[in-house]
Amino acid sequence: MTAAAVGLSHSPLIGKNDPAPDVLARVDEAVENARAFVRDFDPELVVLYAPDHYNGFFYKEMPPFCLATEAHAVGDFGSASGPLSVDTEAAKRLAQGVLDRGVDLTVSARMTVDHGFAQPLEVLFGGIDRVPVVPVFVNGVAAPLGPVSRIRALGTAVGQAAAALDKRVLFIGSGGLSHDPPVPVLEGAPPRVADALIEGRPPTPEQRARGEERVVQAGRDYVAGSTTMIPLNPEWDNLLLDHLEKGELAAFDSWTVEWMGKEGGGSAHEVRTWIAAFASLAAAGPYGMASRFYEPIPAWIAGFAVATARTGDLR
Template sequence: MTSAAVGLSHSPLIGKNDPAPEVLARVDRAVAVAREFVRAFAPDLVVLYAPDHYNGFFYKQMPPFCLATGAHAVGDFGSASGPLSVDTESARALASKVLDRGIDLTVSARMTVDHGFVQPLEVLFDGIDRVPVVPVFVNGVATPLGPVSRIRALGTAIGSAAAELDRRVLFLGSGGLSHDPPVPALEGAPPRVADALIEGRPPTPEQRERGEQRVIQAGRDYAAGSTAMIPINPTWDNELLDILEAGTLPDLDSWTVEWMGENGGGSGHEVRTWIAAFSSLAATGGYQMESRFYEAIPEWIAGFAVATASQR
């Protein structure tokens, strides 16, 4: 088995509330490097770790992570909608092997996913149906959240299981880094909002449009400095990237849920997708980071990063 990893931030505000042209140019160059890395690696299977933003997973049942044997995208924020090209046979094989390794993995035969899954597939592969994929949801926003050590264990188990498939596998982490967008919280929510977060009733097109406009406006307010959101934290973001580059992943086990939220913002836990992806790669042997890009982009409410890594 040959494996590689890519970590890629996402933001629903890309193309809707963009930074200065020179910042966009730097992002575009970093993304182009990642696209070329993926093209040269030519994966025949992508294990995609991504979060959800209350489009597919709700408090009625909220697993810490879940592997899909089938998945459909809702098309939020202008992202693609429709079925992902899930490799069901490989997904089932991975699920069985991961359970054999003592990880209490939830499985979904009909997972609903949003831009967190779709954006990396569009950016790196030009669509959601261009490459066989195994989607893995990693909760990064709905409390309570478990320790980072369990995310590492998940990534390690999937990586070692994937090593038995005799495939060229790309482990792809989508999310983060530090950011604090206006995501609703169950605690203290008014009854109507709480009911939606628990039951997961799909919004009407009008409700979805209003919600998306609120996020776009929040990005504009954040870039203008008129907001109470937790600031982007380049120091914290680069500490994570340093650990991933060094391959000293157990160092992350000391990162508590509370400390991560205080330093990375309410959605900073999306870095769990990166931790899972790099843990999967580490499980297949030593690795080296091939490229690394980071920029704080207030317009996107994101510490935005792109990184690639390959086996030594």
């Protein structure tokens, strides 16, 4: 197997609450570099690790991670809706390979995904149905959360199982870095909100529109400084990127759930997708980081990063 990885932040506020033009230009350049990297690698299969924002997974059943053999995007925040081009045969082989390696993987035969999955596919490939993909949900918001070591174990097992496919495989981690958006929590929620978080009843178009507008307004408030959300943390974000660049993945095993939330905000656990993707890449052999971009962008409520890497010596 030839392997590569892309880490890419996502935000529902892109295009709705954008930063200054010079910041946007730097992001666009980094994203275009990632697109060129992907085109040059020309993947035969994409394994996409991404979170959910209570659109597909709810407290009625909330696995720490789940692999899909079929998936459909809801189209939230203007992202694409419809079926992803899931490689079902590859997904089944990866699932069995992960289970054979002692990682208790959940499998979905009909996964619902949101912008966390759709955005990277749209950004890097121009659509959600342009490349064979195996979606892997990684819980990053719904407490309780398990140790990061299990996410690294998941990524390693997926990477080892992918080696048996004998394909050019691109691993993508979608989300993060530090950010603390207004995501609902179950503990202390009013009965109506708690019921929605548990049962997963889909919102009406009007309810979804109101919810999305609240997030957009939260981004504006964040920029204005009139908010209780935890500030972005460039130091923490770059520590994460340093470990990834140096291949120091075992260092994440000491990162506790409480510490990550304190340092990076309530949704900082989306970086678990990056850790999984780079653990999968490392399972294919030593790797080098080809590009690394980072910018704290309050307008998107995100420490925004783009990174590319592949196995082998890049010098």
